[in-house]
Amino acid sequence: MNQMKSSLKRVKKTSSEDIISNEGDETDQQHHWHNRTRTMQQNLNKKLLGKSVLVILHCATERDYYSSLAYTVHDHLVGRWIRTQQHHFETDGKRVYYLSMELFMRRTLGNYIEELEEREMDAALGNGGLGRLAACFLDRMATLGLSSYGYGLRYDYAPGKFYFQLFNSGDYIRDVAEQSFTENITRVLYPNGNNDGRPITMLEKLLPRHLQLIQQINAHHLDLAQQKWPDDGDHRRRMSIIEDQVVNMGYLSIVDSHAVNGIAELHSSLLKSTLFKDFYGLSPEKFQNKTNGKTPRRWLLLCNPELSDLIASKIGEKWITDLSQWRNFVNDEQFVRDVQRIKLGNQQSLLTKFTEEYDNTNIKTVPRTVIFGGKAAPDYLQAKLIIKLICNVGRIVNHDSQIGDRIKVILLENYRVSLAEKMIPVADLSEQISLVGLETSDTCNMKMMLNRALTIGTLDGANIEMDEEVGRGNIIIFGMPVTDVDALKGKGYNSREFYEHEPELKRALDQIRGGYFSPEDPNLFAEIVKSRLGSNGQKYCEKKESCFQNQLVMWIFGYGSLVWKPDFRYISRQEGHVKGFIRRFWQLSEDHRGLPGKPGRVVTLISTGNQCDCVYGVAYEISNADEVSVRHVLDVREKDGYTIIETNFYPKDVEQKDMTCYTYMAHRENPFWGGDAPLDQIAEQIAHAYGPSGTNHEYLFKLAEAIRTITSAHDEHLFTLDQLVKTILTQDEQK
Template identity: 30%
Template sequence: MPAAPAVEAPPLGARASVVREQLLRKLTYAVGKDPFVARRYDWLLAASHVVRDAIIDRWIASTRETYRSGRKRVYYLSLEFLIGRLFRDAASNLDLLEPLREALASFGVALDDIAEIEPDAALGNGGLGRLAACFIESMATVGIPAMGYGIRYEHGLFRQEIVDGRQVEVPEDWLSHGNPWEFERREAAYEIGFGGAVEGREDWDGATKPTWKPAERVIAVAYDTPIVGWKGKSVTTLRLWAARAIDPMRLEAFNQGDHLGAVTERMRAESISRVLYPADSTPAGQELRLRQEFFFTSASLQDLLRRHVQQFGDVRSLPEHAAVQLNDTHPAIAVAELIRLLVDVHGLSWEEAATLTRETISYTNHTLLPEALETWPVHLMERLLPRHMQIIYAINARLLADARRLPGADDAFIAAVSLIDESNGRRVRMGNLAFIGSHKVNGVSALHTALMKETVFAPLARLHPDRIVNKTNGITPRRWLFQANPGLTALIRETIGDRFMEDATALSDLARHADDASLQEAFAAVKQANKQRLAALIGERTGVRVDPSALFDVQVKRIHEYKRQLLNILEAVALYDAIRADPDRFPVPRVKVFAGKAAASYWRAKLIIRLINDVARVVNADPAVQGKLKIVFLPNYNVSLAERIIPAADLSEQISTAGMEASGTGNMKLALNGAITIGTLDGANVEIRDLVGAENIIIFGLCAEEVTALRARGYDPRATIEATAALKDALEAIAQGLFSPDEPGRYGELVGSLYGGDHFMVAADFAAYAEAQRQVDRLWQDQVTWRRKAILNTAHVGWFSSDRTVREYAEEIWRVRPRVSPDLQS
């Protein structure tokens, strides 16, 4: 039988007839199904292959162009890449969504139905991973040659279920049916060592050369996913590493009947890439976390050095052709590992290796919380990575010698800059290591960067005053507006044209129309349709019926005490009490939507989730509330759920303790979709206020300086609670078991933590927060003004595009020249 004629991948904007031919071919020859018996997943797989084919030619062309031109490449190392679903993302960027929709419809298949069954890639937790995903897409869009490096987690972050109000973690099996977007690269496999000892051997010149002899080795195998930019202009690569044993099974042990023991080494090796963020509350968990971080960092550095030597020959030119960005401290071991590879493998001197490392690497800091800046016990590092510990000691010796030469360098200063924390059981400070091993260190919002210089990195900034720079975070408008909110996108196009689709700052043209009554009506209609869809989803997933005409008050993010979901639910309890006492005082019906995961070992964050659900159960069932308040916790928050919630939000809760949120990106996504922010002057809220105007955002509470000053003079939370009747009553109701009658003391410790310390200033900000919420109520009753403010939020946050952010990185940190698109030249 003759082979079927080849059918080329559909071009951009392909007609449905071309796509239909491709779709049928892929269903037949790639999936092996007849359209008469194909199920939804078969159609999804076939459609994904159609899109993938359209990407591959562009992927190969982008890679060839990078090699041909010798352009500098960015290597972005991140333990998380929260990329979400890829089918709709890639099809949209290639302008294939509508042709695919029409082609599928000709077979009686709805594109939206099959897109919904694609699993989310479970490769991240929150903002850190989503930022990495936005960056890798934006680098493709603006034409920066780049490769993202991470781990191919088999299960990734857990799937969250809510059982009796409690978070229950179950494995996320996103790879159980395969992944059509990835390509295994068997040729890109590297040995990664652990443990063992460092031995000295005599080199050719008689010098003693340290040689690391690992006791254990595993193989890192590469899986590549193409990430296509807007209109397919270029394609970047996300390379994820899977851990494999060198010998999959000890056959001798198996034949002797030790069937489990025969595969123990394989299980130990593969556990490295099994789960994102294994609980580190035990020594075994800590070791696994460190193994993960070194595993992907070493594989990535070996890979980029191989590529560099293959193309350019001499490793000494590395900084001219490679920029390595560390996304937080997880890959900070790269500083020691790159020096090791340059000295031990490529034969460079220490001075050359240290200089090349610093010129190549840069580091993004994401937290001001000292406990979130990773440290590792010295004894663990010495056992697991003995050669790297030698290198860290050598870096530290030079660092401390430089520090002692500064005027006024006392013992406290020397202790603060040291890579070894001697006061806490001798631990390696990975943040300090990343700082010293980088030529630039950036914060992710203006406030965060300023506070970095004043707090966590103040001693190191004194030593290197020009090293810290700011790069305010951004989001990709392709996913967070065009895909997540097609109704709003269409309305904006109709109003101001298409220029904003190439340059998000052109959204500012919308501001001229903010007072247009017809636009306000259309804007509100789009929001209402999104709210109706979310209301249906809430009913489906929680059984709670909500009114789409109510104010949708949304707080969706990782559950953490500093993000203050507790403040939000306490104010909800106070509001519940007030509504019961006098319903007529509260004419605005409100639906409070929470979503987010707590780390598996973060007991108090999980208790806050349970409190939210306990309060929701009581409030939602109380007829005295008269529908004025509903509370919903949507389980298993991920990218796809965010895409449903964010376009439906009226009010965006960004209420972290001032000075603790590095930036936030949820605040940008919500404002872009026309939600009004209620928040503290923290993270990027400061820049949102500056851009949208102070009159179009609701700011409350202490600022960072006031938080610091209050703590310094002695904060008394008990006195504050006693003086705030609504808060005191809410806490008493919770403590007495009103919301947990089966276990009245369930929240005793949580309530006690506020009276006894209130580190996150919940009580201190409660009264201001409650008043800000009443301001929201008053504003909601004036729908003309509300809609105007919502439009202005969308109009003025285009600056937060991740395209702008990566261009700033490219110019000041990476020293890479983006390709200038003809569409942007004007």
């Protein structure tokens, strides 16, 4: 009970009352929350004791606590809901009513007590993007204090929680129960996506008056089309809401609506030029764009509290409604490091949770874990096959003796909102690889970017607008734009040309088709390959190579403090050297190892062009997911006069091949160029300089020590300065 009491102190502010009642100073607010917490504790005890005379505090089960807390929270929220309604009634403002077949909400008790959160199931009110978008809209409206109400369908079962074999034929309503159709409509969240048409016979039986209204609407609609195109009967036929005794619900929605919008700029454009071209021609004023979004309240404030606190410590809490304020800190070195630290901490916490949950202390981290999340509608057979393929690939890869310690493949079981809230804050790389022109507007890319994940994807959906907003330097885009895809379709391009000319692609598809990943049923995945090599397959195959190239790692060579103090995440390190350079203490430092007016000296590379000259150091392997953040950290770290160059690196291990790497080198025209000077003069400067990162001589000593462990080659400049500075410091101590 003490544990439960302490957890209740962590009540989070999430209701509309918090938005309305936000006046008063900090002391008043603390007093307010203290009283609310105490009231909830008292109510919880009453509910717990009131359940049964046999239940006493010291023997109450977790289920008892869960039920009691649920009733307590219910009572608590009802009072606040009534006060909110009273506020809206008194202010008499405009109200928003959001109608959706799905409202994909998360668990709610997690807002109050974490220990009981796992007892609560995610509400079966939605399945995917439609429901999650609706939930985000409601969250956002609550954040903005708008008077808003969500109306949806309360389903009894959702995919993953019911046996759907009976429904795969599509006749799921009749098979659920022998009760009335009206009850069965919400028995099961529709197990397939084929819901755009409604038979006239069904509407005549269930909704006869509605059918009459639909027929009247269609007649008026076709009259308008006749006036627009008096000599073109094809328009009337194509645009009819009723065709072949089926009501097209999509067409009905367009005709009935005051405004129609796509959910990304590209999507909206394609709706007007392809799918609903005729409707756009009839009523162009209706068509708009509203790019999908995400709510920072849930996808940062709630699911990543440490990052939220860090941001609030810099700019206050107004960022929740104005993310543009973050721009002021992109060059704040400490802020960037703190963000990286939080990301790593989230990953370590999740690993610990998995270790405890699966009671396996042997869980180990690997450089890359590929995580898939998603579900397939029960009658979507190819999607089911793809999920099965992912699991089978994971079975092979995860137990491979050669690569098992380098990469893992995981499919998350029962992917849902509450699980997404745990995974999104730990993701490094967000892969949004859709067929250009077919993805409407996924929002997971926004959620992961919000939590500092790098996005790699095609120029599709919301990726286009994210690219415009953050800049190409902060997102990786590959593949063709939609205009080139359309041109490719026009040529009748054959995907088999890619298949025949790309050995890696051919080998992968052959393995899938030939049963390598399904030895128990060699033909299990043949249909997947067949579809990829069919009429639409060229779009899958075309982008494979560019996607692969964009996920190659980057190597960074360090020859100064990076040798002994890399402050970023890396996959592996290689000791070795670069050729054609010498290392010199010719760059001044006023931001790390010195102060304005009293600079220290740090190293830079000096190009000689002589391949006999070598500089030893360490090359770090950086994953594609970390490339942008690592480059940003180094750009800030080396901002005073350094530029990045590309060169070859030669590993100390002779069995390793040389590789292309990047390194930072000071240019002679930069304002902090110190240049050559007598060694005793440079030594005197290093011996007595210090800055925010420490003393200048510490930098020298640690670098010299590290280089001696890497190579036996003599670095005369470095080692001579090392000895001179030690002599100066010894003399200073003797004075």
